[in-house]
Structures are given as C-alpha cells and as structure tokens.
Amino acid sequence: MVQLLLSKPNSSGDCDGDNELGERWVSVLNQLGSVLWSLMTASGRSEARLWLCNTIGGIESITPSQQRDIFVKLLRTKPTQVGIATQLLQMIFTKRPHRAGGIVSKRSHVLERFFQGNSMRISEWFSNFANGAGLEHKKGAKALFQFAFVNRDICWEELEWRGKHGQSPAVVATKPHYLLDLDVHQTVENFIKHVPEFWSSTEFQESLKDGEIIEIDRKYFLDFFVRLMFKDDSKDVWDLVNEFLMEEPFSSLCHHLLIVLEEKEFSSFLELLPRNLKPRSEEGGVLSWLEIILSENVGSIDRVLLVNGVINHGRHLLRLLREEDIEEQRSEIEDIISKMCRILSDANTLSPLLRECLKEKKTREEVIKLLGIQSWVIQYLLSEECRKLEAWESLFSNNGIGFRRTNKYGLINEDSEPELGSGESTKRKKHKKKERRKKRRRNFDDDNDELLEYNSLNDFGAGVEAADGSSWLLSTDNYSASLTNADLPEHISKLCFSTWMKLASSYLA
Structure with missing residues (x-):
C-alpha cells in the first residue's frame, strides 16, 4: 500500500537512524530529479516552458496595474522586443480592432502609400458599392463616393x-447603383496623384475607425504599429498597449506572450514577477511554491521548470514516461522508485527527510524541490497500484480521508456508503432507499419525461463509470468535485505536497 506520509513528524526518535534515512532519501530524490529533468527535456525545453507559462497564468494575486507594469517593462527592455510586441499587437488587432483602427484613422494620410500601385488592396477596400437593392455602400467605397459627391467641383x-461616357453627380445621387460602372482601380490611382485631400478627409478617416482595414494586410499594420511604438514612441499607441494590458486577463497574456520570449527575456520576466506577487499567509497552496522560488532565486530556470513539472504537470510526465522511445529512462526511473519504496518502508513519517533538510540548512527552494519530486513519486505509485475500487477505499480509510462513491457526472450512487465512518445502519439505508423509489414512482406519474431524462442520465453515467472506473467525492476538498480514477493520483499527490509544505514550514521554522 502506498504511504502518503500525511502524519505530523515526531520531534523525538532515533536521530541517528533518521539521519541515515534522510541522507539516503535526499540522495535518491536528487537522482530521480536528474532523470526526470532528462525526460522533460529529451525533445527540447519548449514543452516544459509551456507548462510553466500555464502555471504562471494561474496566479491570481497580480492586479491589473501590476500585470501592465510587468509587461510594459518587458517591452521596454533593450534590445527592442519586436517579438513580444508583435504578438501583443496581434492580440489587440483580434480583440480590440476598433481601438487600433482609431489610431490608424488619425494617420489616414499614410495609407496613400498603402494603396498606391496595389490593385488587390484597392479592390478589397474601395469596390464595395451597393447594387441598388436598398443597401449602403461599405468600407472605402462609401468614403470615396461621399467625398467625391461633397467635393464634386474639385x-x-x-x-x-x-x-x-461618365455619369453626372445628379444622376449618381438618384441612381447610386451606377457606381458599379466605376473603374475603381484607376479612380483611386487618380486620387493618389491628384486629390491628396481625400487621404486626410473625415470621410476616409471614418471608414478606418472600426479597424477592418487591418485585415487586408496584417503584416503591414503590425510593422506600422511596431514603428510607432519603438521608433516614434507614439503616446497614443503606448496608451492603447497600457489599456489592453490592464483589461486582458493575466492568464491570457501569459498564454499568448510568454511563449514567444527567448530564454534571456523569459529570465527577465521571471525576475520582474516576484516584485508584484503578494505574500501568502498559507504556504500549502499549489502556487505558493512558485512565489517562494521566484522570490528567492531565479538564477536557474531549469530548477523552476523541474519543480513545476513534478508538482503541477505530473500527469504529463507520466504520459512522457509511457512513450515507446524512452525505455532506458523508464527503466532507470522504475529502479529509483523501487529504492524509494524501500526507504519509505522504514519511514512512517516525513521526519527523516525534514531532519536532513534542517541539518544541511537547505534553502526553502531546495526543500520545495525535494517535496515536489516526492509528491510525483506518490502520483506515479498511485497510478500504477490503485486501479481497483477496493484499493482506493483502503487508501482513503488508512489515511483518514472521507469519501463518497458517485458517477462521473456527480450523481450520488445510492447503494454506496455516503461517507467514511458515517455509522448509518443497514436498516435505515434500506428504508431511505425504499422512500426514494416511492418518490421516483410518484414523479413518474406526474411527469414521465422528467423521469426518462433522469434515468437516461443515470444510465449514461453508469456506462461511463463501468468503462472508466468509479468516481469519488472526497473530504479533502469538502466533497466539492467529482474525481475519476484518472484524476485521483494527481489530486492525492497535490494534497500530499500541500500538507508537506505546511509541515515543513513549522518543522523548519
């Protein structure tokens, strides 16, 4: 049976024995950490980086103004951060096109060069004349007609x-569909050569404000905005950037922007982050370990990536471990975990490991790394050994974890124990079960469709349960989430890590 080591360490005991166990424990954990790091980076660091970016995006203590400051400082870092700026502008063009369009409209005169000699751009923007069926001209076509009609004398x-022959203003005013006979390409070229007033006109500016013009050639406008940001240092562009960085969720910014950073820039981001993290009173949180490591040491991104992998992405590591082309690493990990199990058979608590950490005066960062690797060992063992209902029930009972059986969709299994140690008599359970059956029969008389829907959902859930294994509600999260057999190893390992962090905080204080 897997030992979760959730009991509080004893202050007394065989110190010499504990020291020996602790030394072996730390040595084996470090050995396992090296192999896991090799596994994580076998195909490069990009996936491990992505895991960390997702974890950072889950931090909730950063305020909108703080996230703005972090990313603006990153953008202002020398040399010019074209990559992250381009990615950020892509987000703005997609999510706030009208704001970007407002900036373009203020500089409408520069688009004279944008259209010059480019028949495709001209056609896409200026050829949207109405056909006379009660529709309005659109985009640049509307601007071109309105300006030409108002300024028809010039x-x-x-x-x-x-x-x-051509058409007079009076005829076109009454029959606007005649504009379909306009040679749009040549007309726009004529305006470029002989009517410079059009490119700064109110009519043309209005056509640009919704930002739709950007979709004609995104690359052109990305380059245009990058020049405005870094070469011209345009206030209105930076105002747009600042507003967007405050409005967009931090998780979204991390997901889209951090992935494009080079290693040096990513290190800079990790150095900026701790200055904006609010201290947590509880060190057992899933993310508090990240805040501690980043605040104490960002010199080694490798360690942050490793710790994040074992704590928050253990399931991904298990997937990597089961791939066909890593037989050597898999065998090595299995051997190390076998050694770990032999050590755990001699240790009933976490005391030897914590004593070793105290003796060596390890930093909190090192302690977190060791506890994180140990929690992944728990996840590995549970995924291998606990595949039957009886095994899970035994694990819960032996570790004081209350549980309820349920199906995957959160409907309580009526025949199961409602909670560990509830003490409800068999007679009482049968009586309640009989009452539920009577109630369902009454519901059937009142509303056949409602009962059919209920039974269909139960049957569907039971089918999934039979295929995927039972689901559980646990006291560890106050019975709030339905956990399948596939979810339980990760849930329990995070429970262990959280508990150990609290124990370490008091034990090493």
Missing part, C-alpha cells in the same frame, strides 16, 4: 468610368 472629373 474631383468629380477624377472618377474613371467604364463604358462610353
């Missing part, structure tokens, strides 16, 4: 028509 002759 630019009407620049309109180029297909056919034998």
